[in-house]
Amino acid sequence: MNRKILIVVANFYKDISKSLDEDARKFLQKKKNNFEINKFTVPGVFEIPVVISKNIKKYDAFLALGCVIKGETPHFEYISAATINALMTLSIQSKKPIGNGIITCLNKSQALARSSVGSKKNKGREAANAIFNVLS
Numbered sequence: 001m002n003r004k005i006l007i008v009v010a011n012f013y014k015d016i017s018k019s020l021d022e023d024a025r026k027f028l029q030k031k032k033n034n035f036e037i038n039k040f041t042v043p044g045v046f047e048i049p050v051v052i053s054k055n056i057k058k059y060d061a062f063l064a065l066g067c068v069i070k071g072e073t074p075h076f077e078y079i080s081a082a083t084i085n086a087l088m089t090l091s092i093q094s095k096k097p098i099g100n101g102i103i104t105c106l107n108k109s110q111a112l113a114r115s116s117v118g119s120k121k122n123k124g125r126e127a128a129n130a131i132f133n134v135l136s
Contacts, residue, residue: 002034003135006059008052010045010066010102019115020065020101020124027128033135045102046079049086056094061131065101065124067111080104097134099127 007024009017021039028035038059040051045066052062064087070076083102091098101123105111114123 002036003061004036004038004059005061005063005131006052006055007037007039007063007065008048009039009041010043010048011041012044013067013069013108013111016067016103016111016115017065019117020067020103020122020127022117022124023119023122024063024065024099024101024124024128027125028132031132033132044079045083048102049083049090052087052090052098056090056096059096061096061135062098063101063124063127063131064098065127067103067105067115069108069111070106076104097131099129099131101127 007021009021011017028037042048042051045068048064048066068076068080087098087100103111103114103123114121
């Protein structure tokens with residue numbers, strides 16, 4: 001059975017997003033399943049849930065990839081919480097897996113450590129693994 005996966009990537013931090021996307025794809029390609037993988041790019045993580053919502057009936061699973069880094073205002077907390085809560089709600093209501101590969105951290109060095117290609121802690125790969133396990 002051919003499973004359709006949509007990867008939604010927030011490009012606010014392009015270098016980090018690229019690494020998350022690369023490791024997620026590498027993980028899925030190593031699995032011997034028939035995945036049809038499409039990608040949609042958005043400016044920031046706040047836009048990810050709406051894109052998934054608009055495409056919820058077209059795909060079997062989703063990967064949400066991006067990064068939010070804490071700044072000097074509470075904006076970080078609002079964006080992070082709203083996005084993660086929206087993804088969880090969409091997943092539960094649709095009964096479809098949404099892998100959360102959105103890094104939320106205090107500084108860019110933490111984000112780079114969690115997104116480096118090949119890193120044991122790459123959040124893109126972890127999110128791909130999560131949806132793979134739920135789909136299996």
